[in-house]
Amino acid sequence: xxxxxxxxxxxxxxxxxxxxxxxxxxxxxxxxxxxxxxxxxxxxxxxxxxxxxxxxxxxxxxxxxxxxxxxxxxxxxxxxxxxxxxxxxxxxxxxxxxxxxxxxxxxxxxxxxxxxxxxxxxxxxxxxxxxxxxxxxxxxxxxxxxxxxxxxxxxxxxxxxxxxxxxxxxxxxxxxxxxxxxxxxxxxxxxxxxxxxxxxxxxxxxxxxxxxxxxxxxxxxxxxxxxxxxxxxxxxxxxxxxxxxxxxxxxxxxxxxxxxxxxxxxxxxxxxxxxxxxxxxxxxxxxxxxxxxxxxxxxxxxxxxxxxxxxxxxxxxxxxxxx
Numbered sequence: 312x313x314x315x316x317x318x319x320x321x322x323x324x325x326x327x328x329x330x331x332x333x334x335x336x337x338x339x340x341x342x343x344x345x346x347x348x349x350x351x352x353x354x355x356x357x358x359x360x361x362x363x364x365x366x367x368x369x370x371x372x373x374x375x376x377x378x379x380x381x382x383x384x385x386x387x388x389x390x391x392x393x394x395x396x397x398x399x400x401x402x403x404x405x406x407x408x409x410x411x412x413x414x415x416x417x418x419x420x421x422x423x424x425x426x427x428x429x430x431x432x433x434x435x436x437x438x439x440x441x442x443x444x445x446x447x448x449x450x451x452x453x454x455x456x457x458x459x460x461x462x463x464x465x466x467x468x469x470x471x472x473x474x475x476x477x478x479x480x481x482x483x484x485x486x487x488x489x490x491x492x493x494x495x496x497x498x499x500x501x502x503x504x505x506x507x508x509x510x511x512x513x514x515x516x517x518x519x520x521x522x523x524x525x526x527x528x529x530x531x532x533x534x535x536x537x538x539x540x541x542x543x544x545x546x547x548x549x550x551x552x553x554x555x556x557x558x559x560x561x562x563x564x565x566x567x568x569x570x571x572x573x574x575x576x577x578x579x580x581x582x583x584x585x586x587x588x589x590x591x592x593x594x595x596x597x598x599x600x601x602x603x604x605x606x607x608x609x610x611x612x613x614x615x616x617x618x619x620x621x622x623x624x625x626x627x628x629x630x631x632x633x634x
Contacts, residue, residue: 324577348380348403350620353591356528357487358619361494362622365532365593367484367603369616371396376614381605382615383477404622406473413475414439418502422495422515431472440498441512442474444623445519472621479607480597482534482572483619486512486527486585491520495623499534501546505553509579528589529580532619533604536596537571544568554578 350364357363371380372395377388380396401408413430414423414440422441425431434442474496476483481500486492495512497503517525537560542550547559547568558575559568575591581587597604597617605615 348399350403351533351593351595353530356530356589356591357485357494358489358492360492361487362624362625363485363487363494363496363620364404365530365619366400366617367533368605368617369603371399373615376610379614380617382475382618386616387613388467388615390400400618400620401473404473404620405624406471406622411473411475412444413444413477414442416440416476416498418498418500420503420506420508420511422508422511424498424515424519425472425474428564431474432559440476440500440503440508441495441515442476443493443495443512443515443519444472444474445516446472446622446623446625455574470625471622472625473620475618475620477595477616477618479534479605479610479614479616480533480535481607482576483532483617484509484512484576484580485530485532485619485621486516486580487513487529487621488516488520488522489526489528491525492623492625493520493521493525493622494623496619499572501542501550501570501572502573504575504579509576513580513583513585524584527585527589529585530619531573531576531580531590531592533593533595533597535574535598535606535608535618536594537569537574539596539598539608540570540572541565541567541620542570546570546631550575 349367350371352364366380368380373379373381373388373392381388382396384393397408410428410431412425412434415436417438419440421439422443423434423439424443424445426445426447476496476498484497484499486495493516495516497508497512517523550559550570554575558571562569577590580590598606598609605617
């Protein structure tokens with residue numbers, strides 16, 4: 312495996328590094344007779360009911376500037392290719408793309424809660440930047456034998472929920488509860504980051520899990536890196552005020568300040584209650600690695616989109632709760 316961030320050879324996988332420096336191989340996801348879908352992820356970060364990953368531009372059907380796993384519908388790509396790309400990703404993670412929860416992203420802090428596949432489908436086109444998956448549960452008559460807690464059970468026989476946010480320099484963030492079948496995927500551009508999307512997403516998880524301080528883990532996906540993320544003084548001031556001066560960088564030869572968006576998100580996750588040791592960061596730059604990622608700042612609007620995606624299995628969560 313390559314550990315230097317260079318493009319992968321055929322059949323190999325990148326190794327991503329956590330912020331503590333330990334090499335962590337991504338999970339390998341294949342789809343039967345389909346092309347391999349590379350997903351940047353860390354095995355064991357979340358409970359078994361949550362499958363997840365950050366896509367790259369590899370493994371899809373699109374061509375040219377959209378080559379190959381473009382997941383954006385409104386960027387000029389052939390819609391037949393985009394549909395096929397979503398089909399491949401759904402097959403890789405085990406969900407029906409027709410029931411995938413997505414939103415019209417607006418760089419705000421609104422988070423939607425999805426409890427059924429029908430709610431997921433109905434969400435499309437609504438404004439927002441975060442989606443929390445929380446299956447609609449009923450109170451079971453039985454209690455856990457040791458704790459006496461009332462056990463929740465799925466009220467539907469449809470066994471999965473899935474959600475996705477699209478990015479092309481903004482940062483996809485996944486947050487999952489470790490003791491409840493609840494997870495969020497968040498679209499963290501600079502505006503939504505300083506406007507409180509991280510805190511809102513975690514507060515929504517706590518509310519729907521009925522746990523004021525849930526144990527959480529989080530994954531921060533590839534985005535524009537600090538060397539490329541030049542900002543104006545007004546944006547730098549927002550990050551200094553809302554996060555801290557340590558995420559605003561001023562280097563020799565830089566005319567303007569730069570922001571470390573992943574570091575800012577990590578700080579806000581920890582501030583909102585995620586343990587530092589349970590935050591996984593994929594330190595990859597969408598702008599600086601054109602062979603592997605799409606970038607809005609580099610390619611403009613009419614370039615591709617990668618994604619952060621989550622799939623929650625009711626059956627796995629129920630089996631875990633019954634142990």
